[in-house]
Amino acid sequence: MNTSSAVRLVAARELKVKIKDKTFLISTIFFLLIAVGSTVLPAMLGGGASSVAVADSAAATTLRDAGLEVTQVSDDAAAEQAVRDGDADAAVVAGGKVLAMDDAPSDVVGALSSEPEVQLLNPDAVDPLLAYFVPFGFAIVFFFTSLTFGLQIAQSVVEEKQTRIVEILVASVPTRALLAGKVIAGGVLALGQIALIAVVTIAGLQMTDNGAVLSLIGPSIAWFIPFFVVGFVMLAALWAAIGALVNRLEDLQGVSMPLQLVVMLPFFLVVFLSDNKPMMTLLSYIPFSAPTAMPVRLFTGDAATWEPILSLGVMVVAAAVLIAVGARVYEGSLLRTNGKISFGAAFRDKESRKLAELNS
Template sequence: MITNKIHAEDDSTTSPDHQLGAGRAIRLVAGREITTRAATKSFVVTNVVLPVVIVAGIIVLSMFTGDSKPTKVGLVGDDSQLSQTIVAVGDASGEDIEIVPIRDATTARQQAEGGDVKVVLVPGSGNSYEAVTKDDLDGTLEGVLRAAVSQDGLSKTLAEQNVDLSVIAADSTLTVIETEPAKPDEGQRIAVALTGMSLLMFAVLQGGGMVAGGVVEEKTSRVVEILLATIKPLHLLWGKIIGIGAMAFAQVIVLGGAALVAALATGLLDVPSAAGSMFVAVLVWFVLGFLFFATLYAATGAVVSRQEELGSSSAPLTILAMAVVYAAIFGINALDSTIMRTLAWIPPFSASIMPIRIATGDASIFQIVGTVVLMIVACGVATWFAARIYQRNILRTGARVKWSEAFRG
């Protein structure tokens, strides 16, 4: 096969008089990408089936999320009367409680911090108790324990002597101690961040594949030669990325909206203001992450001439995208580790890790701004690299071009 090597950046191949303006050209290409791909059967089916699957999955998750196991409450000492009172008050409040006797306060605190029990009651002076828990204490459970301690104190005091009820109420108290105070709405912010990261990677893998596939398709059918008669290569590239990017963003809105509505309806999410603010952070990283990968996917399509070769040319990029996903998933429980703190500064890993660090409150303003700036720089470098590859190889047919040769042109 004869290789037709034409430098698309050479304006001598097309007359400037016949070139469309940049804005109009990009809009036309973007509109063409949207209308053409939105009409495909696979796109329609995907956007009908996936929301249904997501909603069904969230409904099933909500059915199993409710903790059917009793809440374990540790109690220092062998106080059968208090144990019975706690269980009885819990039953009356709809809280299934299991009492775990513990021999001493030190062991009790260790079990609470280790998560073996949700909370432990450590007796203090008189009828006072300390409720020691690792993080936050559920409002219903705290109410049960306060009521049980108060009732137990009342019954014990009355058994000893006739005492004024106001004195008893003041004497029976419960002090809640959190060894590792939970951050407000942290769970919901993390859920929003993880959802956004998952949707980003879905958009990257699908949208990036569409960009690369579209480039190869135009080369194979020779349509690109006709388009470049009136449109500059970079306008064609940006129109394709913006058009497919808009479709990917619309898909994310549809899928994310379906998940949000289902989560609200099932009670898995109540979208407090803190969780709502996470949407902004997720949106910023979504745009930056998609831009980074989409431009590079376009470059992988420009160096091949057949769809069969696209898998091998884009494989390193796909592996990188999957590494970005798994870094966030497997590193969520070790965000303070050296490797995770380091990866948070390195693009494109910051696109998946930083939203989670923001959600947990582990990211400072300096780190947020710094990582965004670095990601913008990385997007600029990726865009420059992809544009150079695209311009020099979009009209090149034949065998797959090596990256070193493609870059030199």
């Protein structure tokens, strides 16, 4: 069996196993509920426009132009009675007075009010609410997907070592093909989950007439995809190496803590320092934080057109180096089933790597 066939075989096996995994299914449902809740529920809970009873034709036209539900009645007394009977939320009577039962209808008042002319000195400024949620959204997607699927890759490696099935696999499949298959399968599942969430979110925005938001965040989302792919593959190789260092699932938490911190720290830095331009510029060129920091800077307009290309190039170089390190550690520790091994010892273990190369 050549290497490419072995990679496809391992990836297909991992996909079949993980797509039925409860953790994957539960996390997907959880993210979909968040996507639906953040787009559809606010519109549903916000209620519709107020219904208004009015006798004056000019006032009725003004209210209809404002998008309100208008019921034209014979006189002011009938308009007031419609409010008391619950047939209308508000009534507009002589003198421009607005009648309501227990709560002032702000949309009716706004439709009848004369607003002063407003000139925006910075019309292209990013909406403050979006400026908060977009960095949080990019950070939480990269953080949770890389952490969840990374841990699944590490757990898969540990389970294979714990059951000694890894000895059979390595005898049949090249070690690096085994690693590549696991990384590819994890990447496909992660991208599939994100794509599903994106589709639900976009559909929710379109249903609630918030489609204009997509034009604002669309370019940054387009850049987020290649940054996510490179960042995930870079981390996935390290997760597989971490899993190969131990023989029991109980030991994985302690050994993987440094890598968890590497994933977790950029999440908090991007969320809490998103309005700090010098710090965000620095974070957009650090491989572990660039997948979230650079798309955020593109959204806020703080990044030049050449910057994402340079940042992605830096990430590709870093990914190549870290994948090579992860593969070396993976080969140096995969067949050692007699206890934990340190990262440095696995990196230096020539005997295990030679054995892996012979199997390749």
